[in-house]
């Protein structure tokens with residue numbers, strides 16, 4: 001099938017190369033000429049495991065190309081997917097990029113007889129596709145729904161695991177306002193063997209928000225329980241979560257068996273959720289609810305708990321040291337999660353700012369994310385040293401903070417951290433492996 005994808009970021013580009021790898025003919029569009037030029041020579045502008053190889057392979061097969069021109073991309077397409085950003089604006093989402101895409105597609109449809117299905121993949125609040133997007137398309141094309149198709153196909157991939165998630169999703173949601181679009185979406189996703197949920201577009205939009213809001217709620221309740229465990233003493237929140245995860249309702253036994261509770265990867269006590277999705281999406285859902293006169297108490301609490309959680313690190317260290325002024329502190333991990341260069345809403349930004357406010361000396365390690373981190377914290381970057389070798393910096397540090405679950409930090413040895421304070425803000429390492437260090441973490445009381 002011929003498809004156009006407008007917006008070539010984490011979602012648009014990953015979807016584009018994966019659809020091409022499944023045999024479709026894909027044109028990815030982006031406003032930014034530099035991104036388009038790079039993609040056409042096989043160099044992705046974002047970091048995702050497996051993406052450079054897949055991009056090169058689909059370029060070589062001539063099933064993938066990038067352009068800045070929306071019109072040429074949709075001329076022969078059956079589906080145009082809109083995958084532009086929907087950033088947060090005062091708690092709501094900024095729909096300008098989606099609106100602009102709908103107008104550009106509508107302008108093309110005004111003079112073309114060809115039937116195109118326009119499908120929103122960006123995360124948009126319930127009621128966006130069947131009102132705003134539909135109206136913009138009808139207005140700028142002078143045609144009614146039916147002369148073109150309309151759908152909403154939310155994306156559930158996680159950064160850092162985007163290719164795997166896209167290729168092996170838990171489910172695919174096929175939101176549609178007309179039968180022809182549903183048929184096209186079913187054909188596009190025919191090679192995927194998973195549950196497919198056929199619903200109207202506002203249900204599709206709400207499934208995406210409910211999913212992220214419930215994930216965020218779980219993270220905040222686990223962190224609140226963890227803080228309580230630390231305050232009570234003698235109870236470790238990680239052991240608590242291992243016990244909780246054994247409940248079949250949390251970790252259903254799959255055909256692969258049940259995940260061993262020792263290797264918990266989700267709902268681990270930590271320093272809070274970040275990224276471009278959970279914070280933005282929870283805020284947008286809260287704002288939508290409040291605009292409809294609902295109190296939205298749960299989501300308010302989820303955001304409040306999360307906003308306070310990263311503060312646990314510096315407040316715990318200050319309880320231990322009295323003052324952090326001049327203390328040599330090494331922060332391991334700057335992105336919002338491992339294996340990505342994305343620092344949007346990363347807890348490390350707040351942790352580093354807290355450390356600088358407390359006048360600690362700060363060195364940071366995360367070569368993949370360092371450049372984006374510098375941009376995110378602005379002039380404060382001048383007060384930090386960025387290192388390309390954390391093993392080398394350990395000797396310098398009095399305090400080591402593990403801020404993401406990158407597996408390499410799990411290699412920290414007892415010898416390296418002897419006499420130092422290790423704050424494991426992600427419950428990555430086994431304290432028994434570093435008996436020579438003063439081990440601090442979330443969800444366990446200070447000794």
Ligand SMILES: NC(=O)c1ccc[n+]([C@@H]2O[C@H](COP(=O)([O-])OP(=O)(O)OC[C@H]3O[C@@H](n4cnc5c(N)ncnc54)[C@H](O)[C@@H]3O)[C@@H](O)[C@H]2O)c1
Pocket residue numbers: 006007008009010011012029030031032035083084085086097100101121122123124155156157158159276277
């Ligand atoms: N990042 C994720 O993990 C993820 C996962 C699921 C859903 N989403 C949602 O998908 C959407 C896209 O997210 P993202 O992370 O890929 O964003 P992104 O910022 O990485 O990429 C968006 C791209 O769209 C381009 N763009 C903006 N306006 C354009 C226009 N009018 N025409 C052409 N290109 C345009 C930008 O230049 C940018 O390259 C958002 O709604 C987001 O909430 C993101």
Ligand SMILES: O=c1ccn([C@@H]2O[C@H](COP(=O)(O)OP(=O)(O)O[C@H]3O[C@H](CO)[C@@H](O)[C@H](O)[C@H]3O)[C@@H](O)[C@H]2O)c(=O)[nH]1
Pocket residue numbers: 123155156157158159160212215219265266267268269270271272273274275276277278281336337
């Ligand atoms: O037990 C946990 C799990 C995650 N996190 C944090 O939560 C954030 C988000 O993590 P994750 O959900 O793994 O990454 P994202 O790439 O942001 O993916 C989320 O947001 C995407 C965009 O909407 C969705 O597509 C995904 O399904 C959804 O998981 C990160 O800061 C994590 O460190 C925790 O604090 N504790």
